[in-house]
Amino acid sequence: MPTKRKSKGAYMISAVSEMYEIHPQTLRLYEREGLLKPSRSDGNTRLYTDEDLERLEFILNLARDLGVNIAGIAIILMNVQMQDFVTYVRSEMLTRMQNASQAGGAIIPLRRPVMVVPVAHRPDRKK
Numbered sequence: 001m002p003t004k005r006k007s008k009g010a011y012m013i014s015a016v017s018e019m020y021e022i023h024p025q026t027l028r029l030y031e032r033e034g035l036l037k038p039s040r041s042d043g044n045t046r047l048y049t050d051e052d053l054e055r056l057e058f059i060l061n062l063a064r065d066l067g068v069n070i071a072g073i074a075i076i077l078m079n080v081q082m083q084d085f086v087t088y089v090r091s092e093m094l095t096r097m098q099n100a101s102q103a104g105g106a107i108i109p110l111r112r113p114v115m116v117v118p119v120a121h122r123p124d125r126k127k
Contacts, residue, residue, distance in 0.1 A: 010039070010047035019053075020060060027056075033070055035059055035077060 017024045030036040031046070036056060038046040048056070055077075062068040062076060 010049055013046045016048045030059060035073060
């Protein structure tokens, strides 16, 4: 779905409703279900950012074009968030591993040496 935005900033629910030909109650429903989280003005007016509109476009694509219901949309969005999180963790770990290998250290520095003695060789163990 092509974007119908003209400028950056925040949009009120009436403007978003008109831009995407969607009833304001549907936007409120998406918010109640946790699919959208617009910010609020001092007067408690919903304000949709460009990021909110991108997310709305994704939701509308799922609902209108693919026929996905609200529960399915919530699951898909959760999976997208989980994939983003896993990607972030992988990237962070790779960066830390590279930094540690360049510095000649470990990813998690040890404060004291650790010695592991096999159970069979412990002096306090009776044979």
